[in-house]
Amino acid sequence: MSARTTLLLFLLVASLGAIILGIERYFPSAIDTREVRRGPTRFEREKVTRIEILTAENVPLTLVRDGNAWRVEAPYDDLADPEKVAALILTLHGVEWIERIHPEQFDGAEWQKTGLDKPRFKVRLLAGDAPLYECWFGSPAAVENSLYIGIPDPAHKDIAWYLAKSEAPMVLQIPAASWRDPKLLRLPAEVITSITLSQPSGQIVLSRENEHAPWLLEKPLKTRGSKERITELLSAILNIEITEAKDVTATAKEDAQTAHADEIKVTVESKARGKSYEFTLKKPADEKQAVTTATTAYRKPAFTVVAKNLLSLWVGPNALRDHLLAQIDGEHLDFITIASKTHPEINLRNEGGSWYLQRHGKWDPANGERVSRCLDALNSYEILQFAADSAADLTPFGLDDPFQTVTWTPQREKPVKLMFGHNAESTQFFAKYDSEPFIYRIDASLLPSLPTDGIKWKGLGALRFTTFALRKITMAQGAFAPTILDYNPVSAEWKASRGGHDITAELDRVKADQLAASLSRFTVQDWAADRSDALQALKTPFLTIQIVLGEPGRLDGPVREIEILFSPTQPNASTAFYFGQIKNDPDIFYITNNALLQIAGINIFKPKQAK
Numbered sequence: 201m202s203a204r205t206t207l208l209l210f211l212l213v214a215s216l217g218a219i220i221l222g223i224e225r226y227f228p229s230a231i232d233t234r235e236v237r238r239g240p241t242r243f244e245r246e247k248v249t250r251i252e253i254l255t256a257e258n259v260p261l262t263l264v265r266d267g268n269a270w271r272v273e274a275p276y277d278d279l280a281d282p283e284k285v286a287a288l289i290l291t292l293h294g295v296e297w298i299e300r301i302h303p304e305q306f307d308g309a310e311w312q313k314t315g316l317d318k319p320r321f322k323v324r325l326l327a328g329d330a331p332l333y334e335c336w337f338g339s340p341a342a343v344e345n346s347l348y349i350g351i352p353d354p355a356h357k358d359i360a361w362y363l364a365k366s367e368a369p370m371v372l373q374i375p376a377a378s379w380r381d382p383k384l385l386r387l388p389a390e391v392i393t394s395i396t397l398s399q400p401s402g403q404i405v406l407s408r409e410n411e412h413a414p415w416l417l418e419k420p421l422k423t424r425g426s427k428e429r430i431t432e433l434l435s436a437i438l439n440i441e442i443t444e445a446k447d448v449t450a451t452a453k454e455d456a457q458t459a460h461a462d463e464i465k466v467t468v469e470s471k472a473r474g475k476s477y478e479f480t481l482k483k484p485a486d487e488k489q490a491v492t493t494a495t496t497a498y499r500k501p502a503f504t505v506v507a508k509n510l511l512s513l514w515v516g517p518n519a520l521r522d523h524l525l526a527q528i529d530g531e532h533l534d535f536i537t538i539a540s541k542t543h544p545e546i547n548l549r550n551e552g553g554s555w556y557l558q559r560h561g562k563w564d565p566a567n568g569e570r571v572s573r574c575l576d577a578l579n580s581y582e583i584l585q586f587a588a589d590s591a592a593d594l595t596p597f598g599l600d601d602p603f604q605t606v607t608w609t610p611q612r613e614k615p616v617k618l619m620f621g622h623n624a625e626s627t628q629f630f631a632k633y634d635s636e637p638f639i640y641r642i643d644a645s646l647l648p649s650l651p652t653d654g655i656k657w658k659g660l661g662a663l664r665f666t667t668f669a670l671r672k673i674t675m676a677q678g679a680f681a682p683t684i685l686d687y688n689p690v691s692a693e694w695k696a697s698r699g700g701h702d703i704t705a706e707l708d709r710v711k712a713d714q715l716a717a718s719l720s721r722f723t724v725q726d727w728a729a730d731r732s733d734a735l736q737a738l739k740t741p742f743l744t745i746q747i748v749l750g751e752p753g754r755l756d757g758p759v760r761e762i763e764i765l766f767s768p769t770q771p772n773a774s775t776a777f778y779f780g781q782i783k784n785d786p787d788i789f790y791i792t793n794n795a796l797l798q799i800a801g802i803n804i805f806k807p808k809q810a811k
Contacts, residue, residue, distance in 0.1 A: 243325055243333035245289050250326040253372060256318055261376050268473070269386075272379050278445065278499055279381040284374065291368040292323065292335065298346055298363040314348040315339030316361060321372045337369050377445075384440040384494055384505055385468060385477055392434065394469035394476075397513065400461055404517055406430055410471070417521055421589060423638060424522035433520065436512050437466060440481075440494070444504040464513055487511050518586055525631060525640065526578040526618065528608055535609040536571070540652035548657060557657045560786070565659035570651075577649035578606075578618075585641040587630060597630040597639055598622045605634075606650055620647070655727040655787055662782060662789055663722035663762065668752035670716055671759055675800065676744045685712060689753060718799050719747060722764070724780065724789035734779040734788040737767040742778070743800050766796060 253261040262273040263280050270280040303311055311317065315338030325333040331354065338348035341363055351360045390411035397404040405419040415425030462483040469476040479496040494505045531553070538546040547558040548566055557566035587597065594600040598621030609615040617634035620642075629647075631640045651657070668689045676682035681699040685707075688694075696707040728734050743766040750759040763783040768775040778796050780789045 243293070245293055247327040247332060248289055248325050249328055251285070251288065252324040252326070254322045256320050259376070261379065263379070272376075275376055276380075276501075278501060279386070280379050281381045282386070284371065284379055288368065288371045289325075291366060291371055292325070292333070294366070295335070295349070295368065296365040298343065298365060301348070301361045301363055303361065313339060314341075314361075316348050316350050319350065321369065323368070323372070335368075337366070337372065380442065380445060382442050383438070384442055384479060384496070384503065385438060387438065387468065387470065387477070389431075389434050389438060391470045391472045392468055393471045394467075395430070395433065395437070396465075396467040396469075397515070398465040398467070399463070399514070404515070404520065406433075406520065414527060417517060420517055421521070421638075423636065424527065425520055426522045426524075429520055429523075432509075433512065433515065436507060436509050437468065440505050440507040440510075442503045443491070443506050445501040446503075447501055466513065481505070481510070481513065483514060484510050521586065523583050524579060525581040525583055525642065525646075528575050528579055529610065530572065530575040532611045533608055534611050535607075535615075536574075537607040537615075538604070538650060538652060539607075540604040543652045544654060546652070546654045546657055557654065557659070559654055559658065565661060566657050567659050569660075570657055574649050577646060581642065581646050583631075583640045584643060586638065587641045588639040589637060591632065591637040591639065594621070594632070594639075596623060597632070598624075599630060599632050599639065604647070604650070604652060653729045655729060658727050658787065660723050660726070661721065662724045662780075663719065663747075663764070665720050665747075665749055666752055667713075667716050667720055669749045670720070670747070671750050672746075672748035673716065673719065674744075674746040674748075676746075677800070678742065685715075687716065688755070690755060715799065719745070722799075723795075725777065725792050725795065726790045728779070728788040728790060731786075731788050733769075734767075734781070737769070737771065737779050738765045738781055738788075740767070741765040742767050743796075745799070766791070766800075 249265045251263040253263075255261075260274045263285055264271050264273045270282055270285045272278050272280045301314075306314070316336065319336035319338050321337045323335050323337070324331060334352045334354075336350035336352070336359075338350070340347045343363065346363055346365050347369065349362050349364050349366065351362065352358075353360060393408055393410065395406045403419055404417070406415055406425055407418050408415045408425075415427060415430045417423050417425045460482075463480050464483065465478065465480045467476060467478045477496070477498050479494055479498075481494050482492045484490070484492050490508060490510060491504060491506050492510060494503045496503075533550050535550070536546075536548040538548075548571065549556045549558070549563065555566040555568050555571045556563040591599075599619055600621075602619035602621045604620045605617055606620075607615050607617045619632050619634060620629065621632070622629045629642050629644050631642050632638065667687075670687045670689060672687065673685045674682050675685075684697045686695040686697075694704070694707055694709055694712045696703045696712075745764045745766075747762045747764075748759050749762065751757040765781050765783060767779045769777050769779060774793065776793055777790045778793065780791050781787070
């Protein structure tokens, strides 16, 4: 091969090499393309326990996770705002590559414009002492919403440079002082199981087993706490905001240990987290003042804080007591017993959500609506006054010999007995739990919801039967001839007669079915406590309905008769209410005129055709 040919081949190879180097310099390699597609996020957010931030001015910001909480470790020591920390981690995790860049693509001035020679922020994420991720943020780029970033690779002692999109710098530029947690106490209300309010005048202690258990007032009285008012207290505590922080001197720390007359110490405990939190507040001058000072046992600085209703923390025990007379879970009751001096004892039993009344030696369906109204009345009744916290002398309240008691038995628990009494003049009424020393003054308006006459608890379904058992309905009104309707439950056919004449052709079978359906679920308005006037009126009934029932679905076999009597409450008058009685049943009921018309007023016959 000649020298000339060798020279030409050498020049050709050199040219190809230069072209390849140029392509590699200005066009992304397959590895670069794969990295861009893969994205920059190479850490698991849940593993981050430490964040180190350094600004271009070498101002450090260090955040450390301590259990469930984040702390600012530098430039000061305090709790960090968890929302800002979460936003930072999220934006770091969400960096988007646009393209890989190389310093060789830029001249000195252009590279300086990227800000990567002196990054605005350097961020390191660690899990304990192990690095997870590092990112340097330079200047904004010409592409909209983009910037230059660098990703150091300690393993290869190299830095990868990118044009990328990220909102992290917006979070990073927040001043260091603003990373402090603005909440004086940041806790979910549901994990709090104890609150202690301490003042020189005394101490109030509130507690509960868990978020589903009721609050108890433990000190200075042991009684039920008010769910609504303790919730308001919790809201006031958890919504105290920090507006300013300052270092506390040793003298101030010692002084903070001494309780002052115008200060209150608040201790909040959480069984779920196994921690307690204690802080002290200075009492505002008046209710309009929303700003005061605070020191804490779990945060080093002293604070100026702001909150609505700050004075609500300086509260008396009675304000946190349950002002409702009872807390009864009606869905989990087995029994209710009502005893009085005027009537026999009332016993109610719950079976699968249905209530039954013990009456005349057997258990009959009870008035479930009245039971619900009774429980609602007890649960919603506001105590007028905490009359006494000692049961040393019950006589002035009439509770040494109560005129009425209500006892309810929750499932798998002991019975709870509530006693009612009144003063000698019967002008004031009182209530007391048998197991507690406290006496409450109540209004007599509660008592009608707890009737002592057993008949008032009887179910309003006076008559129930299936139309498959129906054989005959006879309706007799005054001196008119009775109308007799015979029913065949097998063929569902009706026959009608009056005064011995067959009037089946005139019968409207649809309305006859409606009459049978109304009687099969016959419901009364209420039961009468006084039977004397009713019994007299029912001796000459205005309307008598006789029902004959047999075995459902069969025409043969024994039958039984049921007779219902109706009379107006005023003789020979159309009244708003009527007395009623199922013959041989000792109880008298009331039925409204409209309800009676729905039965007796049903025109079961076809209208006559005009001639």
